[in-house]
Amino acid sequence: MPSLRDTIADDLRTQIIAGHLQAGARLPSEPRLAAQYKVSTPTLRNALALLQAEGLIDKIHGKGNYVRHPLRRLTYAEGHLTPDVDLHVTIRTTNLRARGDLIPLLKVPSRTPLTEFLCLTHQGERPHSMARIYVPRDLEPAELPWPRAGQAETRELVAARLPTPEEASTLRLSMTLAVLAITRVSADITGRVIEAARLTLPGDRTEALFTTHHTIEERGTEG
Template sequence: MPSLRDTIADDLRTQITTGRLKAGSRLPSEPRLAADYKVSTPTLRNALALLQAEGLIEKIHGKGNFVRRPLRRLRYTGGRLTPGADLHVTIRTTNLRARGDLIPLLKVPSRTPLTEFLCLTHQGERPQSLARIYVPRDLEPAELAWSRPDRAETREVVIARLPTPEEASTLSISTSLAVLAITRVSADLTGRVIEVARLLLPGDRAEALFTTHHTIEEMRAEG
């Protein structure tokens, strides 16, 4: 038997998907909804949290809960986000020292000088993605070091996880919404790691596309 939380979420979900509750419209107040469904406020908030995690509603502090407008899909492919005319990026650079897991990822000694590029992508006023890119400082004479064509190998690890409170705040998402976390390590022809990038995409709008090209010899060997 479904719980009260799930029953409430199912009913609100149906109202949203059928258009009874329009995109951008404000839901009744939480006390009003709790009274309508004859449940406690915590139970009602648990139901709303499910819909927030699904990307159907968003809670704006001091204003209430709103039906979320359709989000632009973000596609990660070929080592980067598919560009969009209405996306813009702000970049902040910081000088720091290698520590923690950056040491084995970059294959450098502890406290090696690095440059961090913090890139925040927006669509309008809404944050869409967050990237932190680390480059050894002796390789970083240009403004955008990662745009250089000297990569010989790139290794990517993709996981789904919950965001930290700081990440959720930066991306304006709920801490209960899963994110797509991508760690990309690039090396040059000598095998030296020239860049480590950590990308974070909200799970309610992100997808990753990977394409594998097989040679005729590989296909014959597999056949």
């Protein structure tokens, strides 16, 4: 038997999908919804949290809950995000020095001068995904470095996890929504790391495509 939380979430989900609650619309206040469904406010909030985790509503502090506009999905394949004309990127550049886990990631001594490129992808006014790209400052190019020419080797580590508080705040995510975290490290022919990128792609708008190329050897027919 479905719980009260699931029953409420199912009803609101159906209204959103059917268009009875349209994108951008503000839901009734939580006390009003709790009275409507004859449940406690915590039970109502649990139901709303399910819809938020599914990407159907947004909870804006001090304003209420809103039906979310549909977000474009990104495809990450072979080191690249599929471009989308509806998305735009803002870039913030910061000079810093290597410390913590950046030292083994970039294989540099502590306090090595680095440049960080914080790239935020937006759909309209809403943040969509983010990437932090690190480049040793003596290799700093004139433009955004990723991807760079002359890369001899690129390695990627892909993991699904919950967002950090900073990621959840920046991307306006529920702390219960999984993200696809990709760490990409590129080195030149000498083995020197020339850049490292950390991408955070929310799970409700991202799919990863993995392609394997097989080599088939032709064998002659013995007579």
